[in-house]
Amino acid sequence: MKALTRLIFVDDNNEKFFGEGPYRLLRGVERTGSLRATAMEMGMSYTKALKLVNNAEKELGFQFTTRVVGGKSGGGSMLTEQGKEWLNRYEKYRDACLKENERLYREYYGE
Amino acid sequence: MKALTRLIFVDDNNEKFFGEGPYRLLRGVERTGSLRATAMEMGMSYTKALKLVNNAEKELGFQFTTRVVGGKSGGGSMLTEQGKEWLNRYEKYRDACLKENERLYREYYGE
Numbered sequence: 001m002k003a004l005t006r007l008i009f010v011d012d013n014n015e016k017f018f019g020e021g022p023y024r025l026l027r028g029v030e031r032t033g034s035l036r037a038t039a040m041e042m043g044m045s046y047t048k049a050l051k052l053v054n055n056a057e058k059e060l061g062f063q064f065t066t067r068v069v070g071g072k073s074g075g076g077s078m079l080t081e082q083g084k085e086w087l088n089r090y091e092k093y094r095d096a097c098l099k100e101n102e103r104l105y106r107e108y109y110g111e
Numbered sequence: 112m113k114a115l116t117r118l119i120f121v122d123d124n125n126e127k128f129f130g131e132g133p134y135r136l137l138r139g140v141e142r143t144g145s146l147r148a149t150a151m152e153m154g155m156s157y158t159k160a161l162k163l164v165n166n167a168e169k170e171l172g173f174q175f176t177t178r179v180v181g182g183k184s185g186g187g188s189m190l191t192e193q194g195k196e197w198l199n200r201y202e203k204y205r206d207a208c209l210k211e212n213e214r215l216y217r218e219y220y221g222e
Contacts, residue, residue: 001128001170005208006117017112059112093219097116100211108204 003109005101007094017059018090022052026064026079026087033076035065060086114220116212118205128170129201133163137175137190137198144187146176171197 009018021044028038039049057063064083069075079087120129139149150160168174175194180186190198 001120001122003204004119004121005212006119007212008115008117009112010115011112089219093114093215096215096219097208097212100215101116101118101208104204104207104211108200108207 001109003101003105005098007097011059018056020094022056023087023090023094025049025052026083029065029077030079030084030087033068033078035077062086112220114212114216116209118208122170129167131205133167134198134201134205136160136163137194140176140188141190141195141198144179144189146188173197 007019008016010016024042025035025038025044028041029035032038032041035049035053036046039046042049053064062082063080064086065077066080067075068078118130119127121127135153136146136149136155139152140146143149143152146160146164147157150157153160164175173193174191175197176188177191178186179189
């Protein structure tokens with residue numbers, strides 16, 4: 001057995017607006033240049049993916065993605081600088097929590 | 112905004128078998144003496160509640176509850192000693208994680 005940690009960012013009404021799903025989605029946009037392709041990879045509908053991103057953007061007050069027009073692939077999306085910064089900070093915070101929680105797990109449940 | 116922490120205990124196949132739901136359910140049994148009444152309080156079907164408890168018991172290899180037969184209320188359930196010990200340890204571990212994660216939140220997202 002082991003204990004997993006999930007971090008859920010909520011707004012003032014306790015509505016979820018960020019977590020591992022949006023994180024993976026946006027890292028996918030960074031890698032593939034396409035929200036639609038990333039959603040497909042994750043087995044998520046494009047509508048759902050768009051909703052997750054819009055919802056997080058609305059709460060945080062900045063854009064995660066910006067449209068890239070034209071080019072060989074006919075355009076797509078890329079991350080904004082603010083978007084990248086948020087993802088990097090989330091990643092550091094999440095990893096610090098996971099590390100601490102694993103240490104505590106060994107303390108409470110270890111051999 | 113704030114970040115919530117959810118802890119999920121999984122078996123070797125990464126199947127969830129314990130977390131805040133079963134914890135609240137079993138603390139309810141301790142308080143009310145009835146799994147059925149607790150499930151109802153939580154808006155959960157009795158079948159679902161029974162499944163959660165059985166599933167955790169199967170993975171952990173001990174009984175959480177024991178039947179109380181007869182009496183004014185016509186019987187019910189109470190926690191076993193091993194069950195209480197598990198809940199107490201889970202509670203301490205969970206609270207330690209929450210405290211650490213809140214400290215880290217202030218470090219990464221604080222004013």
